[in-house]
Amino acid sequence: MNRLTAGLQRTSRWLLCLAPTLVLANDVSSGQMPKDDAHMGVATCASSLCHGSSKPLEASPVLQNEYVTWSQFDPHSGAYRILLNAESKAIAERMGLGPAHEAPACLTCHAEVVPAAERGPRFQTTDGIGCESCHGGAERWLSTHYQTPQISRADNLLRGLVALERAEVRAETCTGCHVGANDKFANHRMMAAGHPRLVFELDTYTELWRTSGGRQHYRKDADYSERKSLPASVNVWTVGLIEAARQQVVLAGKHAGPVADFAIYACHSCHRDVRVDAFGGGQPSARAPGSLKALDTTPGDLRLQDSHARTLLVVADTLALPGREKLALSLGALQQAVNRNPAAIGALASQLQQQLTDLGAVLAAHPWNSTDKRRVLEAMVSAARGGAYPDPASAEQVAMGLVVLLAGLDLDRDRRAEIDALFTALQDDRSYDGKRFKSILERTALGR
Ligand code: HEC
Ligand code: HEC
Ligand code: HEC
Ligand code: HEC
Numbered sequence: 507m508n509r510l511t512a513g514l515q516r517t518s519r520w521l522l523c524l525a526p527t528l529v530l531a532n533d534v535s536s537g538q539m540p541k542d543d544a545h546m547g548v549a550t551c552a553s554s555l556c557h558g559s560s561k562p563l564e565a566s567p568v569l570q571n572e573y574v575t576w577s578q579f580d581p582h583s584g585a586y587r588i589l590l591n592a593e594s595k596a597i598a599e600r601m602g603l604g605p606a607h608e609a610p611a612c613l614t615c616h617a618e619v620v621p622a623a624e625r626g627p628r629f630q631t632t633d634g635i636g637c638e639s640c641h642g643g644a645e646r647w648l649s650t651h652y653q654t655p656q657i658s659r660a661d662n663l664l665r666g667l668v669a670l671e672r673a674e675v676r677a678e679t680c681t682g683c684h685v686g687a688n689d690k691f692a693n694h695r696m697m698a699a700g701h702p703r704l705v706f707e708l709d710t711y712t713e714l715w716r717t718s719g720g721r722q723h724y725r726k727d728a729d730y731s732e733r734k735s736l737p738a739s740v741n742v743w744t745v746g747l748i749e750a751a752r753q754q755v756v757l758a759g760k761h762a763g764p765v766a767d768f769a770i771y772a773c774h775s776c777h778r779d780v781r782v783d784a785f786g787g788g789q790p791s792a793r794a795p796g797s798l799k800a801l802d803t804t805p806g807d808l809r810l811q812d813s814h815a816r817t818l819l820v821v822a823d824t825l826a827l828p829g830r831e832k833l834a835l836s837l838g839a840l841q842q843a844v845n846r847n848p849a850a851i852g853a854l855a856s857q858l859q860q861q862l863t864d865l866g867a868v869l870a871a872h873p874w875n876s877t878d879k880r881r882v883l884e885a886m887v888s889a890a891r892g893g894a895y896p897d898p899a900s901a902e903q904v905a906m907g908l909v910v911l912l913a914g915l916d917l918d919r920d921r922r923a924e925i926d927a928l929f930t931a932l933q934d935d936r937s938y939d940g941k942r943f944k945s946i947l948e949r950t951a952l953g954r
Pocket of ligand 3: 581582584585588614615616617618635639640676679680681682683684711712713714715
């Protein structure tokens with residue numbers, strides 16, 4: 507399965523350079539999602555007096571070189587161009603799609619998709635994933651958003667600027683493309699034609715992206731924190747797990763059925779050696795502790811994509827959060843339903859979305875202390891011993907969560923060598939070895 511690995515390999519390389527730089531801070535604020543404001547185009551942000559400064563400006567609260575950083579270093583500026591490369595041509599050809607850069611199935615995640623009526627005169631699809639893909643259509647805020655103090659942050663949010671500093675809002679924005687959503691899906695035909703398997707963790711990916719090319723998209727400093735507030739990395743992590751798990755449930759609900767799209771299932775349900783215990787991890791969660799037992803699969807069943815949910819349940823059990831047992835039972839029921847009772851899938855998927863939202867609210871209010879972080883670290887190791895992370899997709903979730911927790915405990919620098927070893931063990935899906943991963947995980951989490 508060589509093509510399976512491309513995405514993870516690249517991600518791991520990023521992680522190796524950047525994992526130890528994750529920073530910790532605190533808290534949350536408020537905002538609003540955009541409606542259908544017109545997108546004015548990247549060119550409208552790019553003036554040297556606005557966000558197109560050649561250097562970061564020290565005296566200004568915002569760097570003002572965001573356009574330059576984006577166009578030269580941010581992977582999103584090249585996302586449309588990728589559709590013109592040989593790899594994309596090959597994928598589209600194998601799928602019988604016609605040109606990838608014209609295919610809605612690809613553009614939906616590789617460009618800023620805006621209906622013709624909502625495009626400003628300078629908007630161009632060829633610009634890729636521009637500022638307004640994340641920050642929201644600028645129609646109502648473009649000409650006023652910089653007029654501080656007359657125009658407040660709250661005014662900007664009312665005019666449709668997206669409150670991306672809030673982890674929940676950012677999670678919804680990023681997972682839409684990095685996990686999938688109701689209107690966006692990297693389906694199994696794309697995977698089989700060569701698309702990289704999607705990997706995502708909100709805090710890790712935010713930091714990787716924010717510091718693309720060794721530049722910063724925005725500063726994480728006292729001034730920023732005062733203007734907008736910076737949620738702590740552990741909160742960003744768990745908010746991301748909730749949202750990613752929710753999107754996976756949405757995809758399962760939409761693409762399941764008597765003949766489901768295979769991409770709703772864990773890839774390694776099928777793509778593994780034909781022998782018992784192929785990854786050295788044992789039958790998924792057969793011996794796993796706590797709520798994870800509810801996710802047990804009968805040998806031979808297809809397992810849903812549940813890597814985010816598995817990590818989440820370990821956190822929820824350790825912190826004894828209300829609602830976790832019911833959530834686990836519903837996840838277990840969905841797992842059963844996709845294998846033998848398709849008629850039940852729709853109702854379960856809606857119920858699960860609500861349960862995840864509720865757990866998200868509980869988690870958002872949880873004040874993490876060092877003891878919590880340590881206990882979750884230990885619980886992840888013990889879950890791994892019980893076979894809770896049966897494949898590379900769930901192992902990489904644990905690894906990324908682990909780095910967030912170690913950074914939160916200020917232990918990430920001490921454990922740098924172990925962290926590097928952990929991500930090296932995840933670099934290639936084909937050579938993933940559950941037993942080896944477990945022993946490195948143990949050393950990384952608990953120290954030598
Ligand atoms: C659900 C959203 C989604 C859809 C749909 C999608 N992609 Fe992607 N694609 C991504 C993401 C996210 C990445 C980056 C993966 C990563 O590195 O984690 C990516 C990566 C890629 C890459 C590898 C890029 C590189 O830097 O090597 C290629 C090539 C690609 N996509 C082509 C396509 C083509 C062609 C289509 C349509 C058939 C398509 N994509 C549809 C989200 C999507
Ligand atoms: C992939 C999503 C994404 C894209 C694309 C993107 N941004 Fe951002 N941007 C963010 C996030 C996330 C933040 C941090 C949250 C916040 O402050 O709103 C941010 C923050 C900012 C800030 C605030 C910095 C501060 O200190 O308050 C500015 C200014 C900014 N972006 C401008 C731009 C411009 C200009 C572009 C296009 C050239 C752009 N962004 C493209 C996601 C994005
Ligand atoms: C409109 C879809 C879309 C949105 C929204 C989006 N991304 Fe992406 N992202 C992509 C695609 C497509 C790629 C692959 C581009 C490439 O390979 O050049 C990508 C690449 C990345 C990468 C590089 C991954 C790698 O393996 O090299 C990171 C990190 C990333 N995105 C983080 C984020 C974060 C954080 C957010 C939210 C603030 C976000 N993205 C929002 C589509 C999106
Ligand atoms: C229900 C079982 C099943 C699941 C789950 C599944 N696949 Fe597949 N996959 C298949 C089958 C069947 C083929 C076709 C094999 C063939 O053509 O010989 C295939 C083919 C592929 C191929 C092409 C292999 C080749 O040699 O050309 C890739 C790559 C791939 N899948 C990736 C994935 C990824 C990534 C996921 C998870 C998002 C996934 N698959 C989930 C059954 C599955």
